[in-house]
Amino acid sequence: MTGLILRLRRGGRIDRVPWWVYVLLTLAVVIAVFPLYWMFVVASNDSATAYKMPPRIVPGGNLLHLTELVFSTVPFVRSLINSAVVAVAIGVGHGVLCALAGFAFAKLRFPGRNTLFLIVVLTMTVPTQLAVIPQYMIMSKLGWVDTLQALIVPGLASAFGIFWMRQHIASTVSDELLQAARIDGANSWQIFWQIAFPLVRPAAFVLGLLGFVTAWNDFLWPFIILKSPEMYTAQIAIKALQNSYVVDLGLAMAGSFLATIPMLILFAFVGRRLVSGIMDGAFKG
Amino acid sequence: MRDSIGERIAPYAYIAPFFLIFAVFGLFPLLFTFYVALFDWNPVGEHTFVGLDNFARLFDDPRFWNAMRNTIGIWFLSTVPQLLIALGIAHLLNHTRLRFATLFRMSMLVPYITSVAATTVVFAQLFDRDYGLLNWVLHLIGVGPVNFAQSTWGSQLMIATMVIWRWTGYTTLLYLASLQAISRDIYEAASVDGAGNWKQFRYITIPSLRPVIVFTIVTSTIGGLQIFTEPLLVSRSAPLTCGPVRQCQTLTLFLFEQGFGQFKFGYGAAIGVSLFILVVAFALLNFLLSTRIRREKP
Structure with a gap:
């Protein structure tokens, strides 16, 4: 019943949906999905067909062969594991650390709170990626070049994430509840873990997911930092496949396909939440 | 207590x-970039203070202006269509009675979860001169073959297409979220008054989306000016310059080429500083334009 009421109240046009809207939207879906389909087509045909005109537009039976070739050309299993390690560490760390900071800004009183929050918001406008050369020098000083922590640590907290979690905690967690917990003698650390975090776990999850996807797909920074093939993430392995002495278009395509599959599987399970999370995070009105 | x-x-x-x-x-690192830019800085050897020499050389360097043109060209070719298409799709998705709404919305995000590296590999093939699908289609209608990767406009169009493909769905969802916050009563009233699809779009949708449109312009500008992966992966033969004649080398790629390809950290840092100034200038321009638009509105 409440679901029905929410549906009716939600914004949006209410006229009958004309048929051509479906045609246009289907076209948009086809365009959104086609490159992935094409990746699969080229990766599943043998190399000779990739160099034929007219091109083959249906999948073939060669995916296994190219997959084997990918795994024998570069240490691709290692690359997938490296990507997973980095993405999971950033996803979890980013979700938790931003929630903790967002909790402090939303619910705790301390001198300088508003100024510090303003600084956090202002840092969002600073394009720090332009500073890759000194960033590399710092990593080199720390001895972190060619290591995964060089990718993980800088991604553990973000201004955007803190801003996002602060909004959610401010609107979800009631002050009375926290007051009651304080009277019962709980300190802020316990209050965060036992009351605040469980309440905003869905928001933290979506934030972690965004961090995960970004980390999995990141290219520039890993490309600068990682030197040896055993340390490559999947994205850098794609680049290596593209450069390999085996001149084979299908090879890079198969690598791209293999690096995308984990994301697609994940998306099948959590895509809905990612969509609503992105839409919730958008400012309204 | x-x-x-x-x-x-x-x-x-x-x-x-x-x-x-x-x-x-x-x-x-950002502040240190300004410092390094004042030196002739080799990562392993000496570094000597040269003052503003790097900048003087940079402004005389045709490669720098070429990268600047390419960056702004790709930014423009990708941002404008992306925002317009996203606006259109969001408007179409904003029907309360739309069937398969979840499926449509989820499909919009598929490009976003695909990595730039994978995207580039596929699109480079689709745009290939000899074996690309696009040229085959062009061939059927009697055009081509077009060597996209070799020409300046072609390679920029190719890169812009990748950016559009990747980000349009994400932007669509941002717009859709804002649209859903508009009360349906307004559309209802407009519909009763006989305002058709286009009029509803022009007089209700666009004005109420102004804040989120400004936001997406700013973010896609900051992102667009720093494009790196697409131009690096487009050209197999000369990746660091995006082709033999630097036809699609962007400023970030130029920075990378100088800093990490030729180990000129000082010169690379000077490119970083210039890029920083460019991004700040664009952000300010956006800000000024958007406040002006807001003020002009009665």
């Missing part, structure tokens, strides 16, 4: 990780 010392410093401990990470890996 007085808090213990531990409780009083706890909030600072909770926010400290961000400030620490930002200081070490964000702010300090």
Whole structure:
């Protein structure tokens, strides 16, 4: 019943949906999905067909062969594991650390709170990626070049994430509840873990997911930092496949396909939440 | 009730990780870029102070202006269509009675979860002169073959297409979220008054989306001016320059080529500083234009 009421109240046009809207939207879906389909087509045909005109537009039976070739050309299993390690560490760390900071800004009183929050918001406008050369020098000083922590640590907290979690905690967690917990003698650390975090776990999850996807797909920074093939993430392995002495278009395509599959599987399970999370995070009105 | 010392410093401990990470890996490197740019700085050898020499050389360097043109060209070719298409799709998705709404919305995000590297590999093939699908289609209608990767406009169009493909769905969802916040009563009233699809779009949808449109223009500008992966992966033969005659080398790629390809850290840092100034200038311009638009509105 409440679901029905929410549906009716939600914004949006209410006229009958004309048929051509479906045609246009289907076209948009086809365009959104086609490159992935094409990746699969080229990766599943043998190399000779990739160099034929007219091109083959249906999948073939060669995916296994190219997959084997990918795994024998570069240490691709290692690359997938490296990507997973980095993405999971950033996803979890980013979700938790931003929630903790967002909790402090939303619910705790301390001198300088508003100024510090303003600084956090202002840092969002600073394009720090332009500073890759000194960033590399710092990593080199720390001895972190060619290591995964060089990718993980800088991604553990973000201004955007803190801003996002602060909004959610401010609107979800009631002050009375926290007051009651304080009277019962709980300190802020316990209050965060036992009351605040469980309440905003869905928001933290979506934030972690965004961090995960970004980390999995990141290219520039890993490309600068990682030197040896055993340390490559999947994205850098794609680049290596593209450069390999085996001149084979299908090879890079198969690598791209293999690096995308984990994301697609994940998306099948959590895509809905990612969509609503992105839409919730958008400012309204 | 007085808090213990531990409780009083706890909030600072909770926010400290961000400030620490930002200081070490964000702010300090940014400031240090300005410093390194004043040196002839080799990563292994000596570094000597040269003042503003790097900038003087940079402004005389045709490669720099070429990269600048390419960056702005790709930014323009990708941002404008992306925002317009996203606006259109969001408008179409904003029907309460739309069937398969979840499926449509989820499909919009598929490009976003695909990596730039994978995207580039596919699109480079689709745009290939000899075996690309696009040229085959063009061939059927009697055009081509077009060598996209070899020409300046062709390679920029190719890269812009990748950016559009990747980001349009994400932007669509942002617009859709804002649209859903508009009361349906307004559309209802407009519909009763006989305003058709186009009039509803022009007089209700666009004006109420102004803030989020400005936001997406700013973010896609900051992102668009730093494009790197697409031009690097487009050309197999000359990746660092995006082709033999630098036809699609962007400023970030030029920075990378000088800094990490030729180990000229000072010169590379000077490119970084210029790029920083460019991004700030664009952000300010956006800001000024958007406040002006807002003020002009009665």
